Amino acid sequence: MSEGSNLQDFVNELSSFSQDEAEKQDITNSENQGLIGHVAEIAGSGSSIIIDAGRLIELGECQDPALQMSGQVGSQVKMAVGRNWLIANVRTMHAGQGGKVIAKVDFLGEGTRDEHGKLSSFKRGVTRFPIPGAEVHPVTTEDLRQVFAADDRPHVEIGTVYPTDDIRGALYIDPMLGKHFAVLGSTGTGKSTSVSLILHRISEHSPEGHIVMIDPHGEYAAAFKGAGEIFNVDNLKLPYWLMNFEEHCEVMLTSSDKERQRDADILAKCLLEARQRNKLSEQYGKVTVDSPIPYLLTDLNSIIVNEMGKLDRANETAPFQRLKTKLDELKSDPRYSFMFSGMMVGDTMAPFIAKIFRLPANGKPISIIDISGVPSEVTSTVVSVLARMVFDYAIWSRNEAQRPLLLVCEEAHRYVPKDNSENMKGQAVRRILERIAKEGRKYGVSLGLITQRPSDLAEGVLSQCGTLLSMRLNNERDQDCVRAAMPEGAKGFLDAIPALRNREVICSGEGVNIPIRVNFDTLEAEKRPASSDPSFADGWRETGDEEGIIDRTIKRWRGHGK
Numbered sequence: 001m002s003e004g005s006n007l008q009d010f011v012n013e014l015s016s017f018s019q020d021e022a023e024k025q026d027i028t029n030s031e032n033q034g035l036i037g038h039v040a041e042i043a044g045s046g047s048s049i050i051i052d053a054g055r056l057i058e059l060g061e062c063q064d065p066a067l068q069m070s071g072q073v074g075s076q077v078k079m080a081v082g083r084n085w086l087i088a089n090v091r092t093m094h095a096g097q098g099g100k101v102i103a104k105v106d107f108l109g110e111g112t113r114d115e116h117g118k119l120s121s122f123k124r125g126v127t128r129f130p131i132p133g134a135e136v137h138p139v140t141t142e143d144l145r146q147v148f149a150a151d152d153r154p155h156v157e158i159g160t161v162y163p164t165d166d167i168r169g170a171l172y173i174d175p176m177l178g179k180h181f182a183v184l185g186s187t188g189t190g191k192s193t194s195v196s197l198i199l200h201r202i203s204e205h206s207p208e209g210h211i212v213m214i215d216p217h218g219e220y221a222a223a224f225k226g227a228g229e230i231f232n233v234d235n236l237k238l239p240y241w242l243m244n245f246e247e248h249c250e251v252m253l254t255s256s257d258k259e260r261q262r263d264a265d266i267l268a269k270c271l272l273e274a275r276q277r278n279k280l281s282e283q284y285g286k287v288t289v290d291s292p293i294p295y296l297l298t299d300l301n302s303i304i305v306n307e308m309g310k311l312d313r314a315n316e317t318a319p320f321q322r323l324k325t326k327l328d329e330l331k332s333d334p335r336y337s338f339m340f341s342g343m344m345v346g347d348t349m350a351p352f353i354a355k356i357f358r359l360p361a362n363g364k365p366i367s368i369i370d371i372s373g374v375p376s377e378v379t380s381t382v383v384s385v386l387a388r389m390v391f392d393y394a395i396w397s398r399n400e401a402q403r404p405l406l407l408v409c410e411e412a413h414r415y416v417p418k419d420n421s422e423n424m425k426g427q428a429v430r431r432i433l434e435r436i437a438k439e440g441r442k443y444g445v446s447l448g449l450i451t452q453r454p455s456d457l458a459e460g461v462l463s464q465c466g467t468l469l470s471m472r473l474n475n476e477r478d479q480d481c482v483r484a485a486m487p488e489g490a491k492g493f494l495d496a497i498p499a500l501r502n503r504e505v506i507c508s509g510e511g512v513n514i515p516i517r518v519n520f521d522t523l524e525a526e527k528r529p530a531s532s533d534p535s536f537a538d539g540w541r542e543t544g545d546e547e548g549i550i551d552r553t554i555k556r557w558r559g560h561g562k
Contacts, residue, residue, distance in 0.1 A: 036052055036077070072090065088108060110123060122147045156202055158171055162518065171511045179467065184482060214383055228366035230368045239348055252267060266323065278294055297331055339382070418457065469505050472504070474498065479494070486509075
């Protein structure tokens with residue numbers, strides 16, 4: 001006999017239960033009125049229940065929004081086991097015979113069932129499963145209030161739990177940041193505003209925190225001008241000598257293949273000598289090519305010229321000439337002045353770390369690093385330096401009072417792409433972000449990844465994020481990627497991802513008690529990023545001052561935003 005016919009026989013048998021048999025159960029009459037089905041199969045994550053479709057239609061007329069949603073995909077149901085209620089999430093549904101619906105469910109947790117049949121003291125995980133034939137009941141708003149109620153751990157509230165309008169959805173700060181998090185969502189879903197809301201809530205909870213955000217589009221300056229410090233090419237003043245050797249190579253080497261390796265060997269020798277000319281090097285004994293010891297560009301240039309002068313044949317001087325030409329370009333091009341400027345170099349490492357990492361925060365715990373004005377040729381290197389500084393500082397400050405750091409990376413798929421070609425630029429930033437994802441939690445470094453294309457992220461990085469906040473994803477490849485990364489208990493929400501409204505999110509993983517669907521709070525206008533799409537209809541309706549607009553635009557264009 002087939003599995004389908006066995007299941008249908010069980011459906012028919014359950015349908016023949018009399019009211020007298022139901023009343024024998026240790027459940028109140030009010031709960032019997034809420035009976036919607038029975039357990040058909042218990043198989044861990046693949047358990048099945050059988051629901052009366054007629055009861056679901058009746059519940060759809062209730063005033064309680066939770067009861068209206070009962071039995072639908074993504075909603076919750078409950079089952080009595082001894083003195084406990086088990087809460088399960090509906091993953092899939094398909095039609096059976098005789099007005100029955102067969103649904104796959106994932107168990108989320110359990111709570112105490114008091115003498116009145118009410119749920120209390122809900123906890124994640126299940127200690128005892130129901131048996132086939134156990135009754136299935138709808139979950140009420142009061143039940144959801146117990147399930148989603150935040151405990152005493154430090155947390156931030158970000159919105160209301162779907163489908164209610166008053167149950168607050170909370171993210172637990174330590175589990176979320178301790179094991180990294182990712183915010184995923186297609187363009188236009190309200191992702192930037194939602195990220196701003198989360199960071200504002202965290203900043204309000206911990207005004208002496210330490211958050212560094214990489215902002216590639218200049219969106220977030222408007223959102224945090226009152227709650228953080230804004231850095232861009234005008235005031236960042238990133239010391240070039242903070243780059244390690246790999247980052248120097250990405251900026252200064254223009255050759256490829258065998259020539260690139262030869263150029264790299266020459267650069268390593270000259271760079272080390274330039275660092276050793278600083279008196280600081282005498283204090284630290286062994287100085288390597290990676291040591292963040294200040295050096296003068298003029299020293300590096302003179303060393304290259306001296307080494308070149310030792311050679312006889314012209315073809316042997318080509319690598320030195322390439323390095324010298326690139327060095328001259330970096331010094332003279334105004335686009336690089338935020339990083340390569342001035343003849344005199346001081347040891348600014350301590351004040352740079354203090355201002356970027358918000359040490360102390362002075363009530364402004366977040367640094368927005370606007371890299372929209374950074375030349376595209378060095379963007380990945382700048383991000384690499386900042387990310388590596390976060391990680392290295394955490395490593396070398398292990399014996400000091402703890403100052404955990406959060407690094408938030410917008411457009412993360414740019415810096416940790418799936419393509420792992422060794423010939424591709426940006427390998428330094430990829431390596432450091434992957435290392436933070438794998439090892440950061442040991443040293444108090446948290447990584448927040450924000451992307452509209454999770455399928456383009458390097459494999460393994462998303463899986464290192466303990467908390468996933470998934471907004472609407474329109475691309476099927478992206479949905480499949482999130483499906484693979486989501487914890488088992490959240491799979492019932494997956495079908496809802498393409499149907500989420502703007503500013504709705506499914507939160508799963510370490511940062512929440514159980515997976516939840518949340519409607520984000522409305523963020524105050526002054527705290528929103530400058531990410532709203534322009535209106536073509538309105539913009540094409542307005543006229544006037546076109547000549548002035550063009551003149552001012554050209555001045556900014558030619559002056560590189562100055």
